[in-house]
Amino acid sequence: MLFWIKTAALFLVRSSRTSIILTLMVISAVSCLIFLSSLAMGVNDAMIRNSVGLFSGHISGYNIPDNIQKTDLAVKGVANVLQRVEVIGFLHFKDQIEKIVLVGVEPDQERKTSAFWKKTIKGRFIKKGSIEIFISEPVAKRLGAKCNDLISFSLEPGFKESQFLVAGIYKTGISQLDTGIAFCDIETIKHGTMENYAGKHKYFWNGAVFLNDGVDLDMVLQKFQNKIPDHVHFQTWKQLMPDLEQLISLNYFSMSIVIVIVFIIVSLGITSAFSIFILKSIREYGIMKVMGVTSIQTVSLLCWEVFLINIAASIFGVIFGIIIVSVFQKTGIDLTAWTSHNQYFIVSGVIFPRLTAYSLLLPPLSALVFSLPAAIWPAIMISRKNAAEILRGAG
């Protein structure tokens, strides 16, 4: 077998021009497919990152009692936990009134981790320790309020009112975040300002848990469920946004179809190129047949040629693919122009391609699988024809 491997290697090395062209073809096919499948992963990542990063986090916890601290949720794999406290009440401005959920947030932590504050269209986001409110554009329009206006909040119409300065107005384009909701500093709700609420009642908080990249969602959820009492309810982004999960599955499916179609086209090219490469040298196989090389040995030689050229080209193709993906992983591909009105790219339209075992292994394996048949049929042809026919045909 070693003799045939050596002969195949010599054949490839000494037919350098043809080998280089064929190698370049496989390299470009493999690297392009690696990039394409990494891009598909990147698009899905961007949709998840945008959707969970805007506000909800990867896992949302509801009705967490105040004896459970943020640090209790900071298990391995958790990047940050954002504490939020909600009260339902009414915003008043001049003669206008709007029912809202007032969400107390930690301004500094929100700035660090979530992204909804980046959707500010007027003014700025609230500051820590301030008695400020951050309202959406539709709420501001209905109330007729602008930045720096003083607006009032009460738990029920006619109840004691608290005054808030409108620090900023935002617009996310997502109805759940743009209607019936406003934000203020969490301390305003927890202590002091909301006298008829805070201090009298034990508060419950909601948590937005943000995970590090690549951390298994279910594993973290399991840790929470082991650690936190049963009445605290946790939801993953998949449960919270089933439409997104479905869209990602659809994206995987459609991208897989695209990749398969691209690969079939590329593979036909590879198969044809290999067949031409082999048939171009058919005389050499005819000469070997004259010298008593058996059909099995011819098949073995052809397969080794295809295998060796594929291995060499695939190694370079994978390296080249990794380099391309790494470059774009650092810089990102800005598709904002095509995603700016899409809710799944609400924060950023920049795609960062991501390599996976699937995207790295599938292209070279497929190149090999598709090119081996290219060796089989010339081999069958050579073994069927007698040597004289081959030599006559090769003229």
Place this chain on the structure above:
Amino acid sequence: MIEIKGLSKTFPSGRGVVNALCDISFSIPRGTTLAIAGKSGSGKTTLLNCIGGLECPDSGSINSFGINIHTLKKKQLSLFQRQNMGFVFQFGNLLSFLTVEENIAFPLILNKMYCNKERKERVADLLEKIGLPELSSALPSELSGGEMQRIAFARAIAHHPKILIADEPTANLDTKTGHKLIELVFSLAKQEKCTIILSTHDQELIRFTDKIVNLLDGRQIKNE
């Protein structure tokens, strides 16, 4: 002894069936040289191909040292050719991707003859005998027509075959080079006790051989 009896071969063509060989019979004792002579298109190459097992006749038999080669299965025929035959064609037909040394060693490796060291010695010895020791690492594309034919002969006899089949080996060489080559090959083949069958239309060359089969339009016209 090689015995050919009633050999016939036809080819389909656009103008109908062509009788390439018609009822050819002759025998060649071991160690002798035979020339198959005839004009272009007389069936010389077809006859050589049939004797070498490269082509299957329509009828008749070829008994090569006790074996009817056309009754052999594909693999057995390959093994028979590998062990007992050496071929030289008009254009040398060296393997273009192997060096001169590797080309000559190819049938030795196929036949699992000699260890590495002995194989190298055998190749060096043959290169010495054909007067081209300095070309061992050259590729066929770097050789002249005469050099290529000499190396093709060296490769054809490297594994001590019983039969050497040469199809117009001097057709692409000038007369002087061609005759020198044939003298060399005949002397080498005699040392190796090899039966030589060659086709040619060179009347000068025919004088070197022990026996002649003349062909005209696929028919044997004279047997000496």
